[in-house]
Amino acid sequence: MTHSPPRSQRSPVPPIWRSNLNPNQLGLAALSLVSLGLFIGLTLNLFERFKVHRLILAAGDSAGESYILSKAIETVVERHYPNIDLTVQETGGTSENLKLLETDRVQLATAQADIPTGPTARLIADLYEDKFQLLVRRGSGIKHFTDLAGKRLALQQKGGQYKSFLKVAQHYGLRETDFRFVGQSDQDADEAFLWNRADAVFRVRALGNPTIATLIQTGNILIPIEQAAAMQIKYPAFRSTIIPQGTYRGDPAIPAVDLATVGVERTLLARETVDPEVVRALSSVLFERRQEIAEAIPPNQSEIDPLLANIHQPETDTGMSPPLHPGAQAYYDRDKPSFIQEYADYVGLILTVILLMGSWVWEGKRWIERQQKNRADAFSDQVIQLMNQARNLENRSHLEDIRQKLIGILTEAVDALNEDRISEESFQSFRVVWQIALDLVRERRDALVQEPK
Template identity: 20%
Template sequence: MPVPSDLSVTGDASPRRRNRLSPWLALASGLSALTVALAIAYWAWQPATLRIAVGPPGSDDQMLVLAMAQAFDAKGGPVRLAPIETDGTLQSLNLLGGGKTDLAVARGDLEMPSETSSVAIMRRNFVVMWAPSGRKGAGKSKVTEIAALSGRRIGVVGLGDANVTLLRVILAESGVNPQKVSVVQFGTDHIAEMTQDTTLDAFMMVGALDAKVIADTIAATARLRGEPKFLGVDVSDAIAERHPLYESEEIPAGAFAASPQRPDDKIDTIAINHLIVAPSWFSEDTVAAFTRELFAVRQSLAKDLPTARHIQKPDTDKDAALPAHPGAAAYVDGNERSFMDKYSDYIWGAVLLLSGLGSVAAWLRHYLRREERSLNALHRDRLLTAISSVREATSLDDLAAMQRAADDILRETLACHEDGAIEDGDLAAFSLVLAQFHQAIVDRRAVIGNATKADDADLPTERDGAVLQPFAISTAAR
């Protein structure tokens, strides 16, 4: 009896071999997840390059910013600097307001672009005013205090409006009509001409107390026109209260020379912060990272550039005239966000993305396995139908053939399960049908075996004759 067609393993199994893509789908999903993870890591750890405008060329500010850029590169931290050279603080602020730079170095009393915050104090500039006492044989200077400057000429170092504006504030608060004081401005490259101008009754400079140019200028006027008389700003507290961008400070004795001591006693004056500023809306994390890096390299910078010692943290008070940037304030106050605070949104986004990719991959895999699932269901139905054929089989050879066909179906089903084409529930249903099929095979073999033995008993063989014949002969002989 031929093997029943319902147990034949035909070319229907080929779709499973053609669609056996599980390893490739797993590989593709893994590569996609790895790519996303690497992209996020690369983006998160990529150093931020900040443009910083500073000038004029050759100034202490520019030299310090260039040194900062080199130190940041050498440290390999999360921030890099790209200095932009300008002709002064006004141009630097214009670039900041136009969005052409991320940071700028400028004096705090200049007009800032809207929504500008301080990031760090580069140094504190002090107002230094003095009048020559006059050489021996010449008339003594009558300028001994700021109130005596009315009707006088004063030389101011700096070509911009900032120092002149500050001088007028000091004069007005000191009771002097600014209109009655003649102001002559000199660039830093014409200081020698200023000190030699005998028509000037007093001088004014703004800078750091340890600035060599201030000490040299004072020394030059002392040589040419006698020891200077330093003019104290007695109304410094009132100026600071009415003009928050200015601060009341003191110049200590001997700040500009030790012998002779200049000044011979401390004097009151006005100070203005020289700042690194940034737009208030600029990335808080980036500014915090910049501030952290700046103060990390400050000590090493001071070894070669003494001006780096003046770098200070910004004023984080809520009522500060120029508020600190939120990122700088977070660093100063110790409120920087942790790694999870910064990147939790991106991490959860990546998790959701990977979950979505996994769902898509699972759906695609399920879709591609649809023919294998249909084939498995067909095999199960064939096996169930074949049970009836087993019960009608008439020979052991037929049963053996059907058993071999069932074994082939079993191999196909196990392969499908291993590939994930069918679930455990489908395999359990198949196992139940297979168990019934095997039981039918066992029962039918027993039936066919018993029938064969009965037939053999009804038909004597040559062996039977060989046995009976001697027995008959023996009986007759007796």
């Protein structure tokens, strides 16, 4: 009696490629990654929502309109946005504000629009219009700007106000050395003018400024600053405007007639690094809560209230001003249709085409899968036929032929799998049938070996 060799010594079977990736494990890993991503996103969102943003706003002199208005804005912002901690800081004016903003010692600043900003400054809004106001002592003989040459001028030699004055002087062909400046601060300059130590005072202030009103009531007069439109050619931020008759007193009217002068916007700026959502919140307060801001202004400073009506979106198409902050831009664009709304027809067409293409791709994929399954079924049918033949064979040489045919079919199936002509799933189904057939051939051969000759 001849015994069959152990399995380890039987004819080798061609290696079969199998994937080490379990679809269930892949799905679980993908779900875990998505869940982790959602968790991280929600955590970051909650962190940003409850994060306290501490901002300092440089706003000029405490007696100035921009400081008073900024304090009222601070009150309303913190009332509606507890996560914004806004602090208003008194400064020496526009030039100092811009330096502080550029060095990140403050994050927000008010500034005259005619003073150049640094590269990190971004616009939020125009708050109101400042006007160049030139007040002279009655009887000084000063009737025009050029008459200031050689006179004592109450104006500190620094800050945005001083730079604006020199721009006007340059237009009229005058130089810094043509004037005798008095005062180390606005307060010193005002006192010098009141005590007859100066012949004129120059200020860039909103109409109705209480300090200018006080200086006028002592018998001094305002004179015009003409040719603003011509100055605008060189200084685009300048605007031609007037100081209306009766601005500071109605009877007798001060000024007695409308006076031509130069106007510039008082702007609110932010560093480019300030969170856009914070700037958007500030913008919403400026435009949607003006009444609350007015109520936050002290009653004894009610002359500031009318300035709130002048808050508006800045004009940035001149190319001479800093760009809008993204947060402010988002607020101004809030009512504009979204991209999808604006191009709904095109989006709909694109989606339709994508769906049609997706349907064709899906149908193509199903056709390929059917073809792969049909090929695998053909291999299985061949194996089943050989298996049926093997059941009735009495000759070992014929069984060996069938075994060789099975190995040949397996080799073809492996080649088809490698060439993607059958799928892994179909191959595994065929592999089960093939293994059953091979085991049957072995069992039949063993049975014939054990039979007596």
